[in-house]
Amino acid sequence: MLLRLLYNFAMYLFTPLVMLRLMARGMRYGDYHVRWRERFGRFREPRLAGCLWVHAVSVGEVNAAEPLVKALMEAYPQAPMLVTTVTPTGSERVRQLFGDSVHSVYLPYDLPFAVKRFLRSTRPRLAVIVETEIWPNLYFACRRHGIPLLIANARLSERSLRGYARMSSLVKRALRCVSHIAAQSRTDAARYRLLGAEPSQLTVCGNLKFDMPVPQAALEAGTAMREAWGTGRPVWIAASTHEGEEMCVLEAHLDVMRRLPDALLLIAPRHPERFKAVEASVRSLGFQVATRSGDGVPSHTTQCFVIDSMGELLRFFASADVAFVGGSLVSIGGHNVLEPAALGKPVLVGPYTFNFEEITQALLDEEGGQRVNDGDELGEQVLSLLRDPARRRHMGEAARHVFDSERGSVGKVMKLVDSLLQE
Known part of the structure:
Protein backbone atom coordinates (compact mmCIF):
# COMPACT_ATOMS: atom_id res chain seq x y z
CA MET A 1 0.00 0.00 0.00
CA ASN A 207 4.08 -12.11 -32.79
CA LEU A 208 0.92 -10.49 -34.16
CA LYS A 209 3.03 -8.64 -36.71
CA PHE A 210 3.56 -11.88 -38.61
CA ASP A 211 -0.19 -11.83 -39.32
CA MET A 212 -0.22 -8.31 -40.70
CA PRO A 213 -1.74 -8.05 -44.18
CA VAL A 214 0.42 -7.07 -47.14
CA PRO A 215 -1.96 -4.83 -49.11
CA GLN A 216 -1.97 -5.36 -52.85
CA ALA A 217 -2.33 -1.61 -53.21
CA ALA A 218 1.05 -1.10 -51.51
CA LEU A 219 2.71 -3.53 -53.91
CA GLU A 220 1.13 -1.83 -56.90
CA ALA A 221 2.13 1.62 -55.61
CA GLY A 222 5.70 0.42 -55.13
CA THR A 223 5.84 -0.90 -58.68
CA ALA A 224 4.41 2.34 -60.06
CA MET A 225 6.95 4.46 -58.19
CA ARG A 226 9.77 2.25 -59.38
CA GLU A 227 8.68 2.79 -62.96
CA ALA A 228 8.59 6.57 -62.38
CA TRP A 229 12.23 6.84 -61.34
CA GLY A 230 13.59 4.07 -63.55
CA THR A 231 13.25 0.32 -63.03
CA GLY A 232 16.94 -0.30 -63.62
CA ARG A 233 18.18 2.00 -60.85
CA PRO A 234 19.64 0.41 -57.69
CA VAL A 235 17.47 1.53 -54.76
CA TRP A 236 17.79 1.04 -51.02
CA ILE A 237 15.76 2.29 -48.07
CA ALA A 238 16.74 3.32 -44.55
CA ALA A 239 13.54 3.10 -42.51
CA SER A 240 12.64 4.44 -39.05
CA THR A 241 15.97 6.19 -38.56
CA HIS A 242 16.95 8.14 -35.45
CA GLU A 243 19.20 11.02 -34.59
CA GLY A 244 22.77 9.78 -34.55
CA GLU A 245 22.38 7.28 -37.36
CA GLU A 246 21.11 9.36 -40.30
CA MET A 247 24.59 10.72 -40.93
CA CYS A 248 25.92 7.14 -41.00
CA VAL A 249 23.24 6.29 -43.56
CA LEU A 250 24.02 9.33 -45.72
CA GLU A 251 27.76 8.66 -45.63
CA ALA A 252 27.04 5.04 -46.57
CA HIS A 253 25.05 6.31 -49.55
CA LEU A 254 27.99 8.49 -50.62
CA ASP A 255 30.14 5.35 -50.59
CA VAL A 256 27.54 3.47 -52.63
CA MET A 257 27.29 6.27 -55.20
CA ARG A 258 31.05 6.21 -55.81
CA ARG A 259 30.56 2.77 -57.37
CA LEU A 260 26.92 3.08 -58.45
CA PRO A 261 26.39 6.76 -59.41
CA ASP A 262 22.70 6.28 -60.22
CA ALA A 263 21.86 4.67 -56.84
CA LEU A 264 18.85 6.08 -54.98
CA LEU A 265 18.40 6.25 -51.20
CA LEU A 266 14.95 6.44 -49.63
CA ILE A 267 15.21 7.66 -46.03
CA ALA A 268 12.29 7.66 -43.57
CA PRO A 269 12.94 9.32 -40.18
CA ARG A 270 11.11 7.66 -37.31
CA HIS A 271 9.61 10.84 -35.80
CA PRO A 272 7.73 13.52 -37.79
CA GLU A 273 9.23 16.38 -35.80
CA ARG A 274 12.62 15.46 -37.29
CA PHE A 275 11.56 15.47 -40.95
CA LYS A 276 12.86 18.98 -41.61
CA ALA A 277 16.14 18.41 -39.78
CA VAL A 278 16.86 15.28 -41.81
CA GLU A 279 16.01 17.04 -45.05
CA ALA A 280 18.43 19.83 -44.09
CA SER A 281 21.18 17.29 -43.36
CA VAL A 282 20.65 15.64 -46.74
CA ARG A 283 20.85 18.96 -48.58
CA SER A 284 23.97 19.99 -46.65
CA LEU A 285 25.84 17.01 -48.14
CA GLY A 286 25.05 18.10 -51.68
CA PHE A 287 22.62 15.36 -52.69
CA GLN A 288 19.94 15.97 -55.30
CA VAL A 289 16.98 15.85 -52.91
CA ALA A 290 13.24 15.32 -53.21
CA THR A 291 10.62 14.84 -50.49
CA ARG A 292 7.33 13.01 -50.25
CA SER A 293 5.45 16.13 -49.16
CA GLY A 294 6.97 18.44 -51.75
CA ASP A 295 7.61 16.24 -54.80
CA GLY A 296 5.48 13.13 -54.38
CA VAL A 297 7.97 10.63 -55.83
CA PRO A 298 11.65 10.77 -56.79
CA SER A 299 12.63 11.78 -60.29
CA HIS A 300 15.31 10.23 -62.51
CA THR A 301 17.86 12.68 -61.08
CA THR A 302 16.96 12.33 -57.38
CA GLN A 303 19.79 10.87 -55.32
CA CYS A 304 18.13 10.95 -51.90
CA PHE A 305 14.39 10.96 -51.23
CA VAL A 306 13.11 11.97 -47.79
CA ILE A 307 9.89 10.18 -46.83
CA ASP A 308 8.35 12.93 -44.66
CA SER A 309 4.99 11.19 -44.25
CA MET A 310 3.49 8.55 -41.99
CA GLY A 311 1.93 5.17 -42.73
CA GLU A 312 3.48 4.67 -46.16
CA LEU A 313 6.53 2.53 -45.46
CA LEU A 314 5.11 -0.62 -47.05
CA ARG A 315 4.91 0.91 -50.52
CA PHE A 316 8.45 2.22 -50.23
CA PHE A 317 9.75 -1.10 -48.95
CA ALA A 318 8.05 -2.67 -51.98
CA SER A 319 9.89 -0.29 -54.30
CA ALA A 320 13.38 -0.89 -52.86
CA ASP A 321 16.00 -3.59 -53.50
CA VAL A 322 17.51 -3.58 -49.99
CA ALA A 323 16.13 -2.44 -46.61
CA PHE A 324 18.01 -1.13 -43.59
CA VAL A 325 15.86 -0.95 -40.44
CA GLY A 326 16.81 1.93 -38.17
CA GLY A 327 17.05 2.41 -34.44
CA SER A 328 19.73 -0.27 -34.59
CA LEU A 329 22.92 1.71 -35.22
CA VAL A 330 22.16 3.60 -32.00
CA SER A 331 21.03 2.10 -28.72
CA ILE A 332 17.29 2.50 -29.38
CA GLY A 333 16.95 -1.26 -29.80
CA GLY A 334 15.80 -1.50 -33.41
CA HIS A 335 12.40 -1.45 -35.08
CA ASN A 336 10.12 -3.79 -36.96
CA VAL A 337 12.01 -6.00 -39.44
CA LEU A 338 8.88 -7.86 -40.50
CA GLU A 339 7.55 -5.41 -43.08
CA PRO A 340 10.53 -5.74 -45.44
CA ALA A 341 10.70 -9.47 -44.68
CA ALA A 342 7.03 -9.87 -45.65
CA LEU A 343 7.85 -8.27 -49.00
CA GLY A 344 10.82 -10.55 -49.61
CA LYS A 345 13.50 -7.87 -49.17
CA PRO A 346 16.98 -8.53 -47.75
CA VAL A 347 17.16 -6.85 -44.35
CA LEU A 348 20.15 -5.05 -42.81
CA VAL A 349 20.28 -4.12 -39.11
CA GLY A 350 22.83 -2.57 -36.78
CA PRO A 351 24.19 -4.02 -33.53
CA TYR A 352 21.31 -2.84 -31.30
CA THR A 353 18.23 -5.00 -31.92
CA PHE A 354 17.12 -5.90 -28.39
CA ASN A 355 13.55 -4.65 -28.99
CA PHE A 356 13.03 -7.41 -31.57
CA GLU A 357 15.82 -9.78 -30.65
CA GLU A 358 14.19 -13.14 -31.45
CA ILE A 359 12.65 -12.05 -34.75
CA THR A 360 15.90 -10.43 -35.84
CA GLN A 361 17.91 -13.46 -34.82
CA ALA A 362 15.59 -15.72 -36.82
CA LEU A 363 16.23 -13.59 -39.90
CA LEU A 364 19.99 -13.71 -39.32
CA ASP A 365 19.98 -17.46 -38.70
CA GLU A 366 18.02 -18.16 -41.89
CA GLU A 367 20.19 -15.75 -43.93
CA GLY A 368 17.32 -13.38 -44.59
CA GLY A 369 19.15 -10.60 -42.78
CA GLN A 370 22.65 -9.28 -42.22
CA ARG A 371 24.04 -7.41 -39.22
CA VAL A 372 26.36 -4.43 -39.69
CA ASN A 373 28.36 -2.80 -36.90
CA ASP A 374 28.63 0.77 -38.18
CA GLY A 375 28.08 3.09 -41.11
CA ASP A 376 31.14 1.84 -43.00
CA GLU A 377 29.88 -1.75 -42.91
CA LEU A 378 26.42 -0.55 -43.88
CA GLY A 379 27.78 1.04 -47.05
CA GLU A 380 29.78 -2.09 -47.87
CA GLN A 381 26.82 -4.43 -47.44
CA VAL A 382 24.40 -2.20 -49.35
CA LEU A 383 26.85 -1.95 -52.23
CA SER A 384 27.48 -5.70 -52.18
CA LEU A 385 23.76 -6.49 -52.29
CA LEU A 386 22.93 -3.93 -54.95
CA ARG A 387 25.63 -5.44 -57.19
CA ASP A 388 24.59 -9.06 -56.56
CA PRO A 389 21.02 -9.87 -57.70
CA ALA A 390 21.41 -13.57 -56.88
CA ARG A 391 22.34 -12.83 -53.26
CA ARG A 392 19.49 -10.34 -52.95
CA ARG A 393 17.06 -12.92 -54.26
CA HIS A 394 18.36 -15.61 -51.87
CA MET A 395 18.15 -13.32 -48.82
CA GLY A 396 14.73 -12.01 -49.84
CA GLU A 397 13.31 -15.51 -50.21
CA ALA A 398 14.78 -16.52 -46.85
CA ALA A 399 13.28 -13.43 -45.18
CA ARG A 400 9.86 -14.16 -46.65
CA HIS A 401 10.10 -17.80 -45.50
CA VAL A 402 10.78 -16.67 -41.90
CA PHE A 403 7.78 -14.37 -42.07
CA ASP A 404 5.43 -17.01 -43.50
CA SER A 405 6.53 -19.73 -41.07
CA GLU A 406 5.59 -17.67 -38.00
CA ARG A 407 2.05 -16.68 -38.95
Whole structure:
Protein backbone atom coordinates (compact mmCIF):
# COMPACT_ATOMS: atom_id res chain seq x y z
CA MET A 1 0.00 0.00 0.00
CA LEU A 2 2.84 2.39 0.86
CA LEU A 3 4.52 1.82 -2.51
CA ARG A 4 1.24 2.51 -4.31
CA LEU A 5 0.84 5.77 -2.36
CA LEU A 6 4.37 6.76 -3.31
CA TYR A 7 3.65 5.84 -6.95
CA ASN A 8 0.52 8.01 -7.01
CA PHE A 9 2.39 10.86 -5.33
CA ALA A 10 5.09 10.62 -8.02
CA MET A 11 2.46 10.55 -10.79
CA TYR A 12 0.80 13.71 -9.47
CA LEU A 13 4.19 15.33 -8.95
CA PHE A 14 5.45 14.62 -12.46
CA THR A 15 2.21 15.31 -14.36
CA PRO A 16 2.97 19.08 -14.68
CA LEU A 17 6.40 18.20 -16.07
CA VAL A 18 4.82 15.82 -18.56
CA MET A 19 2.42 18.57 -19.62
CA LEU A 20 5.35 20.94 -20.14
CA ARG A 21 7.01 18.32 -22.29
CA LEU A 22 3.84 18.01 -24.36
CA MET A 23 3.82 21.78 -24.80
CA ALA A 24 7.44 21.71 -25.92
CA ARG A 25 6.80 18.92 -28.40
CA GLY A 26 3.72 20.78 -29.58
CA MET A 27 5.97 23.64 -30.67
CA ARG A 28 7.46 21.25 -33.23
CA TYR A 29 4.48 18.96 -33.84
CA GLY A 30 1.18 20.78 -33.45
CA ASP A 31 -1.06 17.80 -32.74
CA TYR A 32 0.43 17.55 -29.23
CA HIS A 33 -1.45 20.77 -28.42
CA VAL A 34 -4.93 19.38 -29.06
CA ARG A 35 -7.18 16.88 -27.27
CA TRP A 36 -5.49 17.43 -23.90
CA ARG A 37 -8.74 16.70 -22.07
CA GLU A 38 -8.55 13.09 -23.25
CA ARG A 39 -5.29 12.64 -21.33
CA PHE A 40 -7.34 13.17 -18.18
CA GLY A 41 -10.20 10.89 -19.19
CA ARG A 42 -12.51 13.57 -20.63
CA PHE A 43 -13.99 13.04 -24.07
CA ARG A 44 -17.28 12.65 -25.88
CA GLU A 45 -17.65 9.25 -27.52
CA PRO A 46 -21.24 8.00 -27.74
CA ARG A 47 -22.40 4.40 -27.45
CA LEU A 48 -19.21 2.88 -26.01
CA ALA A 49 -20.80 0.79 -23.25
CA GLY A 50 -19.79 -2.84 -23.71
CA CYS A 51 -17.00 -1.94 -26.12
CA LEU A 52 -13.96 -4.04 -26.90
CA TRP A 53 -10.98 -1.87 -26.02
CA VAL A 54 -7.51 -2.22 -27.52
CA HIS A 55 -4.64 -0.02 -26.37
CA ALA A 56 -1.65 0.48 -28.71
CA VAL A 57 0.75 3.18 -27.56
CA SER A 58 2.08 4.43 -30.93
CA VAL A 59 2.53 3.65 -34.63
CA GLY A 60 4.42 0.37 -34.24
CA GLU A 61 1.93 -1.06 -31.77
CA VAL A 62 -1.02 0.11 -33.88
CA ASN A 63 0.44 -1.69 -36.89
CA ALA A 64 0.94 -4.82 -34.79
CA ALA A 65 -2.63 -4.60 -33.50
CA GLU A 66 -4.21 -4.18 -36.94
CA PRO A 67 -4.93 -7.88 -37.66
CA LEU A 68 -6.23 -8.42 -34.11
CA VAL A 69 -8.54 -5.39 -34.23
CA LYS A 70 -9.94 -6.58 -37.55
CA ALA A 71 -10.44 -10.09 -36.16
CA LEU A 72 -12.28 -8.68 -33.14
CA MET A 73 -14.57 -6.57 -35.33
CA GLU A 74 -15.35 -9.58 -37.50
CA ALA A 75 -16.00 -11.93 -34.56
CA TYR A 76 -18.00 -9.40 -32.50
CA PRO A 77 -19.66 -7.04 -35.00
CA GLN A 78 -22.24 -5.78 -32.51
CA ALA A 79 -19.66 -4.55 -29.99
CA PRO A 80 -18.28 -1.00 -30.36
CA MET A 81 -14.51 -1.00 -30.96
CA LEU A 82 -12.32 1.45 -29.03
CA VAL A 83 -8.60 1.91 -29.82
CA THR A 84 -6.53 4.11 -27.53
CA THR A 85 -3.06 5.49 -28.22
CA VAL A 86 -0.61 7.85 -26.51
CA THR A 87 0.96 9.73 -29.44
CA PRO A 88 -0.61 11.84 -32.21
CA THR A 89 1.17 9.71 -34.82
CA GLY A 90 -0.39 6.59 -33.31
CA SER A 91 -3.81 8.23 -33.35
CA GLU A 92 -3.35 9.25 -36.98
CA ARG A 93 -2.34 5.70 -37.88
CA VAL A 94 -5.56 4.40 -36.29
CA ARG A 95 -7.52 6.80 -38.49
CA GLN A 96 -5.62 5.69 -41.60
CA LEU A 97 -6.20 1.99 -40.94
CA PHE A 98 -9.75 1.97 -39.60
CA GLY A 99 -11.39 5.29 -40.45
CA ASP A 100 -14.72 5.70 -38.69
CA SER A 101 -15.15 1.98 -38.00
CA VAL A 102 -13.48 2.37 -34.59
CA HIS A 103 -13.57 5.00 -31.85
CA SER A 104 -10.17 6.45 -30.98
CA VAL A 105 -9.05 8.55 -28.00
CA TYR A 106 -5.84 9.01 -26.03
CA LEU A 107 -5.26 6.77 -23.05
CA PRO A 108 -5.45 8.89 -19.88
CA TYR A 109 -2.48 9.35 -17.61
CA ASP A 110 -2.28 6.72 -14.87
CA LEU A 111 -3.88 8.99 -12.30
CA PRO A 112 -6.67 7.43 -10.20
CA PHE A 113 -9.29 10.07 -11.04
CA ALA A 114 -8.44 10.05 -14.78
CA VAL A 115 -8.56 6.27 -15.02
CA LYS A 116 -11.87 6.17 -13.12
CA ARG A 117 -13.38 8.78 -15.44
CA PHE A 118 -12.13 6.92 -18.53
CA LEU A 119 -13.59 3.56 -17.47
CA ARG A 120 -16.87 5.18 -16.42
CA SER A 121 -17.19 6.71 -19.91
CA THR A 122 -16.20 3.60 -21.86
CA ARG A 123 -17.40 0.67 -19.70
CA PRO A 124 -15.41 -1.86 -21.76
CA ARG A 125 -16.35 -5.52 -21.91
CA LEU A 126 -12.70 -6.46 -22.52
CA ALA A 127 -9.35 -4.64 -22.33
CA VAL A 128 -6.44 -5.65 -24.57
CA ILE A 129 -3.05 -4.03 -23.97
CA VAL A 130 -0.66 -4.47 -26.90
CA GLU A 131 3.01 -5.25 -26.12
CA THR A 132 4.35 -3.64 -22.91
CA GLU A 133 2.27 -1.08 -21.01
CA ILE A 134 2.04 -1.84 -17.28
CA TRP A 135 0.09 0.95 -15.57
CA PRO A 136 -0.75 -0.04 -11.97
CA ASN A 137 -3.75 2.26 -11.41
CA LEU A 138 -5.28 1.23 -14.72
CA TYR A 139 -4.79 -2.46 -13.99
CA PHE A 140 -6.18 -2.17 -10.45
CA ALA A 141 -9.22 -0.29 -11.76
CA CYS A 142 -9.92 -2.94 -14.41
CA ARG A 143 -9.95 -5.64 -11.75
CA ARG A 144 -12.16 -3.51 -9.49
CA HIS A 145 -14.67 -3.04 -12.34
CA GLY A 146 -14.56 -6.71 -13.35
CA ILE A 147 -13.02 -5.99 -16.77
CA PRO A 148 -11.01 -8.94 -18.19
CA LEU A 149 -7.52 -7.69 -19.06
CA LEU A 150 -5.35 -9.35 -21.70
CA ILE A 151 -1.79 -8.35 -22.60
CA ALA A 152 -1.45 -9.34 -26.27
CA ASN A 153 1.77 -9.54 -28.28
CA ALA A 154 3.50 -9.19 -24.92
CA ARG A 155 7.21 -8.49 -25.10
CA LEU A 156 9.66 -7.44 -22.43
CA SER A 157 13.20 -6.42 -23.28
CA GLU A 158 16.05 -6.77 -20.82
CA ARG A 159 16.05 -2.98 -20.43
CA SER A 160 12.31 -2.86 -19.66
CA LEU A 161 12.70 -5.72 -17.20
CA ARG A 162 15.35 -3.77 -15.29
CA GLY A 163 13.13 -0.67 -15.31
CA TYR A 164 10.05 -2.43 -13.94
CA ALA A 165 12.17 -4.31 -11.39
CA ARG A 166 12.77 -1.01 -9.57
CA MET A 167 9.15 -1.16 -8.37
CA SER A 168 8.80 -4.93 -8.50
CA SER A 169 6.28 -5.38 -5.67
CA LEU A 170 3.85 -2.88 -7.22
CA VAL A 171 4.30 -4.36 -10.70
CA LYS A 172 3.75 -7.86 -9.31
CA ARG A 173 0.46 -6.75 -7.75
CA ALA A 174 -0.56 -5.09 -11.02
CA LEU A 175 0.20 -8.23 -13.03
CA ARG A 176 -2.07 -10.25 -10.74
CA CYS A 177 -4.92 -8.12 -12.13
CA VAL A 178 -4.22 -9.45 -15.63
CA SER A 179 -6.42 -12.28 -16.86
CA HIS A 180 -3.87 -13.58 -19.35
CA ILE A 181 -0.58 -12.68 -21.01
CA ALA A 182 -0.08 -13.74 -24.65
CA ALA A 183 3.72 -13.57 -24.93
CA GLN A 184 5.58 -13.19 -28.21
CA SER A 185 8.26 -15.72 -27.26
CA ARG A 186 9.50 -18.03 -24.53
CA THR A 187 12.06 -15.39 -23.55
CA ASP A 188 9.33 -12.77 -23.09
CA ALA A 189 7.25 -15.22 -21.05
CA ALA A 190 10.24 -15.97 -18.81
CA ARG A 191 10.83 -12.27 -18.19
CA TYR A 192 7.18 -11.74 -17.25
CA ARG A 193 7.58 -14.57 -14.75
CA LEU A 194 10.55 -12.76 -13.26
CA LEU A 195 8.26 -9.73 -12.82
CA GLY A 196 5.76 -11.84 -10.89
CA ALA A 197 3.34 -13.32 -13.43
CA GLU A 198 2.07 -16.80 -12.64
CA PRO A 199 2.72 -19.64 -15.12
CA SER A 200 -1.05 -20.11 -15.45
CA GLN A 201 -1.33 -16.55 -16.76
CA LEU A 202 1.12 -17.10 -19.62
CA THR A 203 0.79 -18.51 -23.13
CA VAL A 204 3.35 -18.13 -25.91
CA CYS A 205 1.32 -17.04 -28.96
CA GLY A 206 3.98 -15.57 -31.26
CA ASN A 207 4.08 -12.11 -32.79
CA LEU A 208 0.92 -10.49 -34.16
CA LYS A 209 3.03 -8.64 -36.71
CA PHE A 210 3.56 -11.88 -38.61
CA ASP A 211 -0.19 -11.83 -39.32
CA MET A 212 -0.22 -8.31 -40.70
CA PRO A 213 -1.74 -8.05 -44.18
CA VAL A 214 0.42 -7.07 -47.14
CA PRO A 215 -1.96 -4.83 -49.11
CA GLN A 216 -1.97 -5.36 -52.85
CA ALA A 217 -2.33 -1.61 -53.21
CA ALA A 218 1.05 -1.10 -51.51
CA LEU A 219 2.71 -3.53 -53.91
CA GLU A 220 1.13 -1.83 -56.90
CA ALA A 221 2.13 1.62 -55.61
CA GLY A 222 5.70 0.42 -55.13
CA THR A 223 5.84 -0.90 -58.68
CA ALA A 224 4.41 2.34 -60.06
CA MET A 225 6.95 4.46 -58.19
CA ARG A 226 9.77 2.25 -59.38
CA GLU A 227 8.68 2.79 -62.96
CA ALA A 228 8.59 6.57 -62.38
CA TRP A 229 12.23 6.84 -61.34
CA GLY A 230 13.59 4.07 -63.55
CA THR A 231 13.25 0.32 -63.03
CA GLY A 232 16.94 -0.30 -63.62
CA ARG A 233 18.18 2.00 -60.85
CA PRO A 234 19.64 0.41 -57.69
CA VAL A 235 17.47 1.53 -54.76
CA TRP A 236 17.79 1.04 -51.02
CA ILE A 237 15.76 2.29 -48.07
CA ALA A 238 16.74 3.32 -44.55
CA ALA A 239 13.54 3.10 -42.51
CA SER A 240 12.64 4.44 -39.05
CA THR A 241 15.97 6.19 -38.56
CA HIS A 242 16.95 8.14 -35.45
CA GLU A 243 19.20 11.02 -34.59
CA GLY A 244 22.77 9.78 -34.55
CA GLU A 245 22.38 7.28 -37.36
CA GLU A 246 21.11 9.36 -40.30
CA MET A 247 24.59 10.72 -40.93
CA CYS A 248 25.92 7.14 -41.00
CA VAL A 249 23.24 6.29 -43.56
CA LEU A 250 24.02 9.33 -45.72
CA GLU A 251 27.76 8.66 -45.63
CA ALA A 252 27.04 5.04 -46.57
CA HIS A 253 25.05 6.31 -49.55
CA LEU A 254 27.99 8.49 -50.62
CA ASP A 255 30.14 5.35 -50.59
CA VAL A 256 27.54 3.47 -52.63
CA MET A 257 27.29 6.27 -55.20
CA ARG A 258 31.05 6.21 -55.81
CA ARG A 259 30.56 2.77 -57.37
CA LEU A 260 26.92 3.08 -58.45
CA PRO A 261 26.39 6.76 -59.41
CA ASP A 262 22.70 6.28 -60.22
CA ALA A 263 21.86 4.67 -56.84
CA LEU A 264 18.85 6.08 -54.98
CA LEU A 265 18.40 6.25 -51.20
CA LEU A 266 14.95 6.44 -49.63
CA ILE A 267 15.21 7.66 -46.03
CA ALA A 268 12.29 7.66 -43.57
CA PRO A 269 12.94 9.32 -40.18
CA ARG A 270 11.11 7.66 -37.31
CA HIS A 271 9.61 10.84 -35.80
CA PRO A 272 7.73 13.52 -37.79
CA GLU A 273 9.23 16.38 -35.80
CA ARG A 274 12.62 15.46 -37.29
CA PHE A 275 11.56 15.47 -40.95
CA LYS A 276 12.86 18.98 -41.61
CA ALA A 277 16.14 18.41 -39.78
CA VAL A 278 16.86 15.28 -41.81
CA GLU A 279 16.01 17.04 -45.05
CA ALA A 280 18.43 19.83 -44.09
CA SER A 281 21.18 17.29 -43.36
CA VAL A 282 20.65 15.64 -46.74
CA ARG A 283 20.85 18.96 -48.58
CA SER A 284 23.97 19.99 -46.65
CA LEU A 285 25.84 17.01 -48.14
CA GLY A 286 25.05 18.10 -51.68
CA PHE A 287 22.62 15.36 -52.69
CA GLN A 288 19.94 15.97 -55.30
CA VAL A 289 16.98 15.85 -52.91
CA ALA A 290 13.24 15.32 -53.21
CA THR A 291 10.62 14.84 -50.49
CA ARG A 292 7.33 13.01 -50.25
CA SER A 293 5.45 16.13 -49.16
CA GLY A 294 6.97 18.44 -51.75
CA ASP A 295 7.61 16.24 -54.80
CA GLY A 296 5.48 13.13 -54.38
CA VAL A 297 7.97 10.63 -55.83
CA PRO A 298 11.65 10.77 -56.79
CA SER A 299 12.63 11.78 -60.29
CA HIS A 300 15.31 10.23 -62.51
CA THR A 301 17.86 12.68 -61.08
CA THR A 302 16.96 12.33 -57.38
CA GLN A 303 19.79 10.87 -55.32
CA CYS A 304 18.13 10.95 -51.90
CA PHE A 305 14.39 10.96 -51.23
CA VAL A 306 13.11 11.97 -47.79
CA ILE A 307 9.89 10.18 -46.83
CA ASP A 308 8.35 12.93 -44.66
CA SER A 309 4.99 11.19 -44.25
CA MET A 310 3.49 8.55 -41.99
CA GLY A 311 1.93 5.17 -42.73
CA GLU A 312 3.48 4.67 -46.16
CA LEU A 313 6.53 2.53 -45.46
CA LEU A 314 5.11 -0.62 -47.05
CA ARG A 315 4.91 0.91 -50.52
CA PHE A 316 8.45 2.22 -50.23
CA PHE A 317 9.75 -1.10 -48.95
CA ALA A 318 8.05 -2.67 -51.98
CA SER A 319 9.89 -0.29 -54.30
CA ALA A 320 13.38 -0.89 -52.86
CA ASP A 321 16.00 -3.59 -53.50
CA VAL A 322 17.51 -3.58 -49.99
CA ALA A 323 16.13 -2.44 -46.61
CA PHE A 324 18.01 -1.13 -43.59
CA VAL A 325 15.86 -0.95 -40.44
CA GLY A 326 16.81 1.93 -38.17
CA GLY A 327 17.05 2.41 -34.44
CA SER A 328 19.73 -0.27 -34.59
CA LEU A 329 22.92 1.71 -35.22
CA VAL A 330 22.16 3.60 -32.00
CA SER A 331 21.03 2.10 -28.72
CA ILE A 332 17.29 2.50 -29.38
CA GLY A 333 16.95 -1.26 -29.80
CA GLY A 334 15.80 -1.50 -33.41
CA HIS A 335 12.40 -1.45 -35.08
CA ASN A 336 10.12 -3.79 -36.96
CA VAL A 337 12.01 -6.00 -39.44
CA LEU A 338 8.88 -7.86 -40.50
CA GLU A 339 7.55 -5.41 -43.08
CA PRO A 340 10.53 -5.74 -45.44
CA ALA A 341 10.70 -9.47 -44.68
CA ALA A 342 7.03 -9.87 -45.65
CA LEU A 343 7.85 -8.27 -49.00
CA GLY A 344 10.82 -10.55 -49.61
CA LYS A 345 13.50 -7.87 -49.17
CA PRO A 346 16.98 -8.53 -47.75
CA VAL A 347 17.16 -6.85 -44.35
CA LEU A 348 20.15 -5.05 -42.81
CA VAL A 349 20.28 -4.12 -39.11
CA GLY A 350 22.83 -2.57 -36.78
CA PRO A 351 24.19 -4.02 -33.53
CA TYR A 352 21.31 -2.84 -31.30
CA THR A 353 18.23 -5.00 -31.92
CA PHE A 354 17.12 -5.90 -28.39
CA ASN A 355 13.55 -4.65 -28.99
CA PHE A 356 13.03 -7.41 -31.57
CA GLU A 357 15.82 -9.78 -30.65
CA GLU A 358 14.19 -13.14 -31.45
CA ILE A 359 12.65 -12.05 -34.75
CA THR A 360 15.90 -10.43 -35.84
CA GLN A 361 17.91 -13.46 -34.82
CA ALA A 362 15.59 -15.72 -36.82
CA LEU A 363 16.23 -13.59 -39.90
CA LEU A 364 19.99 -13.71 -39.32
CA ASP A 365 19.98 -17.46 -38.70
CA GLU A 366 18.02 -18.16 -41.89
CA GLU A 367 20.19 -15.75 -43.93
CA GLY A 368 17.32 -13.38 -44.59
CA GLY A 369 19.15 -10.60 -42.78
CA GLN A 370 22.65 -9.28 -42.22
CA ARG A 371 24.04 -7.41 -39.22
CA VAL A 372 26.36 -4.43 -39.69
CA ASN A 373 28.36 -2.80 -36.90
CA ASP A 374 28.63 0.77 -38.18
CA GLY A 375 28.08 3.09 -41.11
CA ASP A 376 31.14 1.84 -43.00
CA GLU A 377 29.88 -1.75 -42.91
CA LEU A 378 26.42 -0.55 -43.88
CA GLY A 379 27.78 1.04 -47.05
CA GLU A 380 29.78 -2.09 -47.87
CA GLN A 381 26.82 -4.43 -47.44
CA VAL A 382 24.40 -2.20 -49.35
CA LEU A 383 26.85 -1.95 -52.23
CA SER A 384 27.48 -5.70 -52.18
CA LEU A 385 23.76 -6.49 -52.29
CA LEU A 386 22.93 -3.93 -54.95
CA ARG A 387 25.63 -5.44 -57.19
CA ASP A 388 24.59 -9.06 -56.56
CA PRO A 389 21.02 -9.87 -57.70
CA ALA A 390 21.41 -13.57 -56.88
CA ARG A 391 22.34 -12.83 -53.26
CA ARG A 392 19.49 -10.34 -52.95
CA ARG A 393 17.06 -12.92 -54.26
CA HIS A 394 18.36 -15.61 -51.87
CA MET A 395 18.15 -13.32 -48.82
CA GLY A 396 14.73 -12.01 -49.84
CA GLU A 397 13.31 -15.51 -50.21
CA ALA A 398 14.78 -16.52 -46.85
CA ALA A 399 13.28 -13.43 -45.18
CA ARG A 400 9.86 -14.16 -46.65
CA HIS A 401 10.10 -17.80 -45.50
CA VAL A 402 10.78 -16.67 -41.90
CA PHE A 403 7.78 -14.37 -42.07
CA ASP A 404 5.43 -17.01 -43.50
CA SER A 405 6.53 -19.73 -41.07
CA GLU A 406 5.59 -17.67 -38.00
CA ARG A 407 2.05 -16.68 -38.95
CA GLY A 408 -0.96 -17.69 -36.84
CA SER A 409 -0.65 -15.56 -33.70
CA VAL A 410 -4.00 -13.83 -34.20
CA GLY A 411 -5.89 -17.12 -34.09
CA LYS A 412 -4.21 -18.09 -30.81
CA VAL A 413 -4.96 -14.71 -29.22
CA MET A 414 -8.57 -14.84 -30.41
CA LYS A 415 -9.04 -18.16 -28.59
CA LEU A 416 -7.95 -16.43 -25.39
CA VAL A 417 -10.31 -13.52 -26.13
CA ASP A 418 -13.25 -15.87 -26.71
CA SER A 419 -12.52 -17.68 -23.46
CA LEU A 420 -12.33 -14.45 -21.47
CA LEU A 421 -15.56 -13.09 -22.95
CA GLN A 422 -17.39 -16.35 -22.26
CA GLU A 423 -16.31 -16.19 -18.64
